[in-house]
Amino acid sequence: xxxITVTIKLFAHFRHGRFKEADHQFPPGVACREVILGLGFRLxxxxxVMVNGQHAPLDHPLSERDTLALxxxxxxx
Amino acid sequence: xxxxxxVNMTDLTTAVEEVPAEWAxxxxxxxxxxxxxxxxxxxxxxxxxxxxxxxxxxxxxxxxASNSGRLSAGAKSPLTGGIKESNVGGTAAQMFARLxxxxxxxxxxxxxxxxxxxxVGKDGVTIEEERGLLGLGNxxxxxxxxxxxxxxxxxxxxxxxxEMKLTSANISVKDPSGxxxxxxxxxxxxxxxxxxxxxxxxxxxxxxxxxxxxPEAFKRASRVFTKALMDxxxxxxxxxxxxxxxxxxxxxxxxxxxxxxxxxxxxxxHEQICGETMHDTIVARGGKPRxxxxxxxxxxxxxxxxxxxxxxxxxxxxxxTIWGLGANCLIAELDDIALADNLMDDLGIDSIETAVAFGVxxxxxxxxxxxxxxxxxxxxxxxxxGTALGRVIGSGAGAVGRTYGVTRVPVxxxxxxxxxxxxxxxxxxxxxxxxxxxxxxxxxxxxxxNILNVGGQVDPLKKEGQVELSRNLQIATAAIDSTGxxxxxxxxxxDIPECLPALIAMxxxxxxxxxxxxxxTGLGKxxxxxxxxxxxxxxxxxxxDRLPEFFSSDPVTPHQxxxxxTNEEIDAFWDF
Numbered sequence: 001x002x003x004i005t006v007t008i009k010l011f012a013h014f015r016h017g018r019f020k021e022a023d024h025q026f027p028p029g030v031a032c033r034e035v036i037l038g039l040g041f042r043l044x045x046x047x048x049v050m051v052n053g054q055h056a057p058l059d060h061p062l063s064e065r066d067t068l069a070l071x072x073x074x075x076x077x
Numbered sequence: 078x079x080x081x082x083x084v085n086m087t088d089l090t091t092a093v094e095e096v097p098a099e100w101a102x103x104x105x106x107x108x109x110x111x112x113x114x115x116x117x118x119x120x121x122x123x124x125x126x127x128x129x130x131x132x133x134x135x136x137x138x139x140x141x142a143s144n145s146g147r148l149s150a151g152a153k154s155p156l157t158g159g160i161k162e163s164n165v166g167g168t169a170a171q172m173f174a175r176l177x178x179x180x181x182x183x184x185x186x187x188x189x190x191x192x193x194x195x196x197v198g199k200d201g202v203t204i205e206e207e208r209g210l211l212g213l214g215n216x217x218x219x220x221x222x223x224x225x226x227x228x229x230x231x232x233x234x235x236x237x238x239x240e241m242k243l244t245s246a247n248i249s250v251k252d253p254s255g256x257x258x259x260x261x262x263x264x265x266x267x268x269x270x271x272x273x274x275x276x277x278x279x280x281x282x283x284x285x286x287x288x289x290x291x292p293e294a295f296k297r298a299s300r301v302f303t304k305a306l307m308d309x310x311x312x313x314x315x316x317x318x319x320x321x322x323x324x325x326x327x328x329x330x331x332x333x334x335x336x337x338x339x340x341x342x343x344x345x346x347h348e349q350i351c352g353e354t355m356h357d358t359i360v361a362r363g364g365k366p367r368x369x370x371x372x373x374x375x376x377x378x379x380x381x382x383x384x385x386x387x388x389x390x391x392x393x394x395x396x397x398t399i400w401g402l403g404a405n406c407l408i409a410e411l412d413d414i415a416l417a418d419n420l421m422d423d424l425g426i427d428s429i430e431t432a433v434a435f436g437v438x439x440x441x442x443x444x445x446x447x448x449x450x451x452x453x454x455x456x457x458x459x460x461x462x463g464t465a466l467g468r469v470i471g472s473g474a475g476a477v478g479r480t481y482g483v484t485r486v487p488v489x490x491x492x493x494x495x496x497x498x499x500x501x502x503x504x505x506x507x508x509x510x511x512x513x514x515x516x517x518x519x520x521x522x523x524x525x526x527n528i529l530n531v532g533g534q535v536d537p538l539k540k541e542g543q544v545e546l547s548r549n550l551q552i553a554t555a556a557i558d559s560t561g562x563x564x565x566x567x568x569x570x571x572d573i574p575e576c577l578p579a580l581i582a583m584x585x586x587x588x589x590x591x592x593x594x595x596x597x598t599g600l601g602k603x604x605x606x607x608x609x610x611x612x613x614x615x616x617x618x619x620x621x622d623r624l625p626e627f628f629s630s631d632p633v634t635p636h637q638x639x640x641x642x643t644n645e646e647i648d649a650f651w652d653f
Contacts, residue, residue, distance in 0.1 A: 055534065
């Protein structure tokens, strides 16, 4: 099957030594967890995981043109 | 012995009173709201002689407890027509507490045109006539008082906006760097202006200090509490590094960043104004990415922001201000927003109310979208000089909407809605509707659980669980606001089991009390209910616990979310 393109956005200190936003290719249905681990993160570092602007569980399967946004545990108010 | 200071501005007399037994266990918001509810006729004019302005440090203020230096101010609000409590960092709360001042109550109103200053010290409070500092901005007032009374003097002041009794006027409090923190919301600066008090100077020389009932137990609990604050990723790392402005990108991504006067949920210019960009800019220009608003703050979410030449531009540069002028007014230039922030501090106006008022003014065509230079000009030349236009904008978003016939006016109880769209973050919409304070995100910060995954998870786009979430957080917040604690201790308190018991243990060790978690929750409920009762007696009704109509009719991008709670669902908030 043809690979899918997913836009990955990183925030706060996740950007250090990596990138702000980049398109990556994955096998169809790849889970958020695999993408996160593939970027060299530990799962415990994840504060917020959003797919297309909505919170998603780590086993959420990704589709063509999805946007995956990863935030460490941060907050404000 | 703790005491109550009472100042009568009608006959210019002062008194030192014993603390009534029923107020002994109260502090901060619990005390200001209790005093306002007991002594202020709810239907009085907020800027008339029957309103009272009350200041109270929190229960733990003045102790070594981390983050306990918040000062509450309370009165009937000239903006909302209901009760108001607004709390602030700075140095005044700890000075009041060390002086044994449980509360300072200012009542009455002078008959003539004269202005006054209050001097608070170990022997009580005196009233003096004031001429020299009238008309000056807050920074000049603080500088002059430090030159006159010494660097250590505490200052609580109003700027020109408070002197003009504008309903977005705030009360400024000197911070440890000689800059400003604000009792921001609800127009309390106008109440102080109506009493014709330009400033309150505080001298804590010879203060008796705090007597702890059980110093050892206090030390033990304090250690646990501080460790929880440092261990939690939000209070220990996120807030110190990026400040509150880290939220720009989070809310943009979640589609909850109100943009172009609440037309959209995302802002194309978010990267130019976000916390990550701000952090890098501060570091590159030699500013300070970390800064505490009061001594003893271990979170240090504030910062000092320099201009391109490396000179001080502003501090305490918060997400809500940056969102308000940034996304909401389409100003994608952080330096323009920083300059406006500094001017708002100097004029003494609420940076949330004013930023939202500018958004409504742009919608009305009074100035172009995104024109930061014109915002700066209006702040200086119109609001600063008290022109008719300046007074309209300085009276808040509701006033601008009514004056210019705008229907998209984001307010609840006439107080501007802050930086989180209630259509796409529904829990915060319940807080905006039901808080006795009017639209106020800090009153029950559901963003923690709706967006940040702190204290569990409640889907921000669904209605389920939002009323209960907002209720629990508003009850907890009313209690925390009474302790003198910064609301950001809620992040560790929601996630780390030792945190809240340690906070209660500190209160018990301070006063020799035996409070339980249930007592503290009970205090929060009592405070909310007495505030609500004041509002109902003032003439507000459940019809005031509603969002403006456009939130129900106009979907917001990108989720096409609308506000879809029924009146009955909202009113169920009060079933406790």
